[in-house]
Amino acid sequence: MTAPIRRSGADIAISIAVLVLTVLIGGAAAVFGLFLLAFLDHCPPATCSIEGAVNAVFTALLVAAGVGLTGLILTVIQLVRARPGWPFAVGTLALCLLTLFLGGVGYSAAVG
Template sequence: MSHTYGNAGPVAGKPPVAGWDVAVSICLLVCSLLGCVAVAVAGFFVLAFADYCPPESCHPDRAVSWLGVGVAVSALTVVGGVVGVTVSVIRRKRAWPVAVVVAVVCVIGCGGGIVSEFASLW
């Protein structure tokens, strides 16, 4: 009578999960999230400490709205990316392309939000 203890090996028919793929995906998602937080904080400080705001072209409410939209789109993309990466890893598919798309959308969303905030203030 023999018993198998510990790791019995990969399940027949499914390839093993690539550790580098999971690591790269997690790093990209964490960097995307931290980038969103950094842009939100920077946007808040830009709005709070704007020295000069000409009355003809200054729209603080519009600046907050644009920054909020950009950060919200990016945050929703990160949440969707976490779900997408998790599903890809469970299905034993490559997950890093999903994380790259999330990072690119976050850069575009947060960049658009902060640029629109600057445009609304000056």
């Protein structure tokens, strides 16, 4: 008979909290991106690319969602294996923030 797997309560709590924060930031970014796109009607055509702005926002949101889902899966796998999951959760948050930041840079470049 094998001993039961010991899981760290702190690791589970930190992983869950960071992943929930990632989802909340993603949701806020989606709402913010929608508002940015909703008010593009004052964009001067000489210096503004509406298509570029839409592509920047949607690409950033889709990539962040993919990174978030992948990070969630990897974190859960680590937690099920009774290995530290928080580095994966924190890495997921960091990569999602980086993706959203780069999407903001792309949006800014598109609207000039």
